[in-house]
Amino acid sequence: MSVFNASRLLGKTVLVTGASAGIGAATAILFAKAGSNVILAARRTDALKTVTEACVAAHKEAGVQGGGKFAAVQLDVSDRKQIASFFERVPEDLKKVDILVNNAGFVLGVDRVGNLAEDEIESMFSVNVLGLIAMTQLLVKGEISAAEEFTLLIAKHVAGREPYVGGSIYCATKHAVRAFTGSLLREVVDTNIRVTEIQPGMVETEFSVVRFRGDKSAADKVYEGIQPLVAEDIAEEIVWAASRPPHVNIAEVFVLPVNQASPTISYRGAK
Template identity: 40%
Template sequence: MTSTVFITGATSGFGEACARRFAQAGWSLVLTGRRQERLEALCAELSQQTEVHGLVLDVRDRKAMEEAINNLPPSFAKLRGLINNAGLALGADPAPKCDLDDWETMVDTNIKGLMYSTRLLLPRLIAHGRGATILNVGSVAGNYPYPGSHVYGGTKAFVGQFSLSLRCDLQGTGVRVSNIEPGLCESEFSLVRFAGDQARYDATYAGAEAIQPEDIAETIFWIMNQPAHININSLELMPVSQAWAGFSIDRSGKA
């Protein structure tokens, strides 16, 4: 029987790389994205390899999510996997300088959007049972604070705790829950965070040999294809060039 995976935020970065990796393995795909042209082009390309159903929508829109999921074609209705990839960071300035709208957008996307897709698709994943997997894309920012992470880090800490709590609630259903926590990754994600500032983007990755979206896709594919009795609770990964910084100390004497 063909396996089906639902991937949010599939028009770039990790989501697009996952779509390509799972299509290569013959999985059927349900792909979501806000950018219609990109989504249609990706669906057209991957439909040469497998069955693909595209949904142009924003995960923040609960009503649109409900309607789209409730009206999935029968051939895509039974899911083996959900990859909650849609998410973003906006800005890296200190908290006093941040735009409150950016904070709200991160909460609505990284927390609420993930909640909507998870809750709405749970019945389908439970119906599949043994071997079904919810894969949440967290971040090392949910584990370690750094200047400018504030709300973004807070949303990813939610993803980690939500994933652990889901495991408790789903015990006995056969549905697995994993949280992948990448460090420095090179993708359009950072260009969005820096509001399209290419120079700042380039400086972030210069000489770092950062993780690539294809690396994350391969890791996610491995997690979701483990034997059905194994659950990878969380998996944190960084490029070799990245490590934890020491504690910051203000030596101005004004604190």
């Protein structure tokens, strides 16, 4: 069944964090194309506006009879007050969320232990771990307690499976998310809540540009000689997992480029 005509997603309301670029933006657009309503949340309001317009266009182009409601809501997941008041800024007809895509996250630097900046350590944990937990708690506690069914998708990273040199803090945050996700999966086993963990390998987005603090040439070297995944590849996996029948939970999706085997093992002669 194509994700583009997945009737199970028609009229569903999806909340995507980190929706202003990369995987988050591609996911929001694909859900729109599948006939869902989408709440797009991120820090950058200008970028959010652009992605929201793309959602409107994608929904119209698909011609699906359902969904089509979109709202862009500014959100910094490191700000607990913004999370607590989040639904005060969401339109009334979108407050019942069916699918949460916890996508917001980032990495800074490739510094080794001993040379790590305290503020960067705190920033990564604040967004990647504490913000994700806070958003999940908000939905689990308030919005979906009486829902017939609910799907939580956490877009993580291969760094949560295997540590690598120069990634101590980022890997630590993603290992923490993996432990949190695993515990949550077990805690909601007596409910209709589905918990899916998405683990992409090398994906060419602005991720590496941020990691190298805006150095595009350094970011480009990460993908030299290999055909990496793109944001749309992961969006397809997320939307596919969400479109499964209510009794089916895709607990884990591990996706790599064909020439990558782990964070440190890849074949660079593919391009």
